[in-house]
Amino acid sequence: MSEEKNDRLESSNGDVSRRQFLKGLGGGIAVTGVLATATETETEAHPAPEPASASAVQRLRGKVRVRLNINGQEMTALVEPRTTLLNTLRDHLDLTGAKKVCDRGSCGCCTVLVNDKPVYSCMMLAVDAQGKKITTVEGLGTPEKMSPVQEAFVEHDALMCGFCTPGFVVSCTALLQKNRNPSLEDVKKACSGNVCRCGTYPHIFEAALAAAKKMRGA
Ligand code: FES
Ligand code: FES
The missing domain is CATH 1.10.150.120 ([2Fe-2S]-binding domain)
Incomplete structure (x- = not known):
């Protein structure tokens, strides 16, 4: 069975086909790219601070600074x-x-x-x-x-x-x-x-x- 047919069969069973999913994802990425560009342009005068890396966020989560x-x-x-x-x-x-x-x-x-x-x-x-x-x-x-x-x-x-x-x-x-x-x-x-x-x-x-x-x- 061809991949396209297989995708269609999955779709007809009520599931989102892989092809549809990937297409949607591609669109989403494109939209995100556009939004990101727009955001960058809007905030050019006030650059956002460097985003913390995921591990840094994880480390800091729930911690408090104690003064002794x-x-x-x-x-x-x-x-x-x-x-x-x-x-x-x-x-x-x-x-x-x-x-x-x-x-x-x-x-x-x-x-x-x-x-x-x-x-x-x-x-x-x-x-x-x-x-x-x-x-x-x-x-x-x-x-x-x-x-x-x-x-x-x-x-x-x-x-x-x-x-x-x-x-x-x-x-x-x-x-x-x-x-x-x-x-x-x-x-x-x-x-x-x-x-x-x-x-x-x-x-x-x-x-x-x-x-x-x-x-x-x-
Ligand atoms: S426990 Fe070793 S000197 Fe006290
Ligand atoms: S280490 Fe604190 S009482 Fe033993």
Whole structure:
């Protein structure tokens, strides 16, 4: 059977024939071309902005720009509204000090200070952290100029694998900002939301007490 006949048979069954469809499409393309030309002429004086590529549109869809005050600096990131503060820090702002271990609020490795209070950053949305003062372990000191707590952790060998360490340092810092003369019990309580799988607790507690002593100038 010839293609034309085949097309006609399809058409007589109530379907649009391929030939008719292609003809219609050709007409449509021609019309679109004319319209496009007309539009271009009409807007010559005000050129339209470059159209975003399909992938760029896909990427931007549903994202929001968050503005965060981190370690004294204003930072922005384009994230999905469901993005946690932890993922924003690590994946968008290159601040990888806070560690992602359980990602469900049970280990404390992701602890940061939010308005000077220790918070699990994996349990907070980045959009909710806007307008707050965020301090990560990077904001406490640098390898060249460590904070008293960081220094004490090194001096007291308070880490093994180190995954829990940023969280403990931040929790101890939060305690010492409020209480320069903590008891061992105070330190244990302040660290109760942090887990160390390597079991370095005794050294961590010693380090916190030593840092407090140093901060008191005793
Ligand atoms: S990674 Fe946030 S509590 Fe474990
Ligand atoms: S030093 Fe390894 S988990 Fe604490």
